[in-house]
Amino acid sequence: MIFNAFERMVAMRYLRARRQEGFVSVIAGFSFLGIALGVATLIVVMSVMNGFHVELLNKILGFNSHLSLSSSSGNGVVGDFDAVTEKLRKVPGIASVTPTVQGQVFATGTRSGGAGALVKSVRQEDLQARKLIAESIVDGTLKDFVADDDVAVMGANLARSIGVGVNGEVTLITPIVQTTMAGPIPRMKTYRVVALFDVGMYQYDNSIIFIPLESGQVLFQKKGGVTDVEIMADNIQDVPALKPAICAALGTKLDFNAGRAAYCTGGSTSYVIGDWEQANADFFTAVEVERNVMFLILTLIIIVAAFNIISGQIMMVKDKGRNIAIMRTMGASRGTILRIFLISGASIGVIGTALGCLLGTAFAYNIENIRRFLQEVSGTDLFNPTIYFLSKLPAIVDPMEVALISAMSLVLTLLASLYPAWRAARLDPVEALRYE
Known part of the structure; x- marks a missing residue:
């Protein structure tokens, strides 16, 4: 395996911070929640946009033809x-x-x-x-x-x-x-x-x-x-x-x-032939633009959470400087130290992404029931059909899209963990222990 048992054990211990290191643990917790909520929100929004596109297409083509022939x-x-x-x-x-x-x-x-x-x-x-x-x-x-x-x-x-x-x-x-x-x-x-x-x-x-x-x-x-x-x-x-x-x-x-x-x-x-794509080009272009913009905006949530991982891991490296120096003097290589902190940072992203996928898909599959419940509780119209064209909130979960979002989240969190892990590996044991 790429990571041995010692590296995994130390990384997990560092994630479970003690009382005097509680602030580091709080940052890690917020990073975990940020990743989970970002992935879940992105899955839900993309599923709803997919549902809008498919439902509108089906309704439009149910009333209107693929092609329309008229006299010129x-x-x-x-x-x-x-x-x-x-x-x-x-x-x-x-x-x-x-x-x-x-x-x-x-x-x-x-x-x-x-x-x-x-x-x-x-x-x-x-x-x-x-x-x-x-x-x-x-x-x-x-x-x-x-x-x-x-x-x-x-x-x-x-x-x-x-x-x-x-x-x-x-x-x-x-x-x-x-x-x-x-x-x-x-x-x-x-x-x-x-x-x-x-x-x-x-x-x-x-x-x-x-x-x-x-x-x-x-x-x-x-x-x-x-x-x-x-x-x-x-x-x-x-x-x-x-x-x-x-x-x-x-x-x-x-x-x-x-x-x-x-x-x-x-x-x-002479005849004129019009097709459904030309007749509804502006409408579907607006839906596609909105879909892409929402994807970019919600991706920022995951990026912000990834920056939290960077800050949390850098603080952990600073707090664990003495421990890093002791492991280096006992024979641990720079690669071992790098992998320990890479595991601790990436674990936040992996677990957060997994939880976000579960929450996002579950919410997307039940979004119409959730909307009705919230509408009854709040007494307000949360999905006005005169504005959104449809009377029900549609959502279609695309497995490939979920996989893409998950992969993007994992890559971002892995990249966020590299710099703190590199700094930990570059730490000089002599300088770390000089004033201990």
Whole structure:
């Protein structure tokens, strides 16, 4: 072994300081707690950031498509969308294709006032195929979402805010103005609510309404066409490679020269292809930047604890100067002295890192239960969904990330122990014993 039994025994005895050396022991204790808390905090924060990224990605892709095809003409309507849909479904790598009409509305219910909402008009089979929606219905059923009726499926938070329930009526007012005998008025239509969903993402639960495709075409005056054709890929990593194949299936060729968007040009109709990454680039970039900044800030806790190890070990070397000199005169080599103090300093880091890993992973796995408990005890909202988008605090523990944090902590504490150990090994026995 690198460290023999004598070196380990002396190092452990030095860590258990006697009463007159209590201050050294206090510094070692604070260093140990600093390492443990730093590692635990870093694991918890990184796990929560991982959870945020994954949950937001799943929610966003549950509502929005991987790719979105629209017309590049002035009105933006994709005509003959059924033929376009059939062509795209034959492209290898595409899982589903959904024609849709989207538009902003003002939704009103039984309560005074209302709320802004995004209406997505889809067919019943396409809505039922979206697992995120189908598995998140909290009231009503999607079986009543039929094309022949003026029906709607909406977010539970939105329904609650405007005072609408299942079998209640919601009126949608569009920005499109129609001319009547009374003058120009916005187009509006009333729909019967047949189901409410709660996907756990406030932004969607408080702003999305689904209506049948035919109703959306009438409401937004897109008869015979759709505003978007949503495309889901078998593998999200294949999204960039699908763009040329989509253009080829539509009898066009891919053109990236017009800004960030991909254009299909050269055919009778030109199309614009947008992908989920472009649509949410700013959002996910902000999450990634915040994640990196939090990692750097919390790493400082471990670095501060490592400096405490340096100061504590230097004080220990000074207090143990006589003992070091006696061991040197009895035959202990400089390497032996160096290893003794290296063990005593590194032990603080090893044990502190191990405890931090246990605390951090246990806290991360139970963070939602802990949040609920603290929220009940304090009576305050600790995780406001209007701010954080999600209604639950997510956490995903990445074993590789935990291993990286642990390795970083061990390396820092080992480096912090080197200088005091080197000073102890360089101590001259004659100078140490001269005034004893």
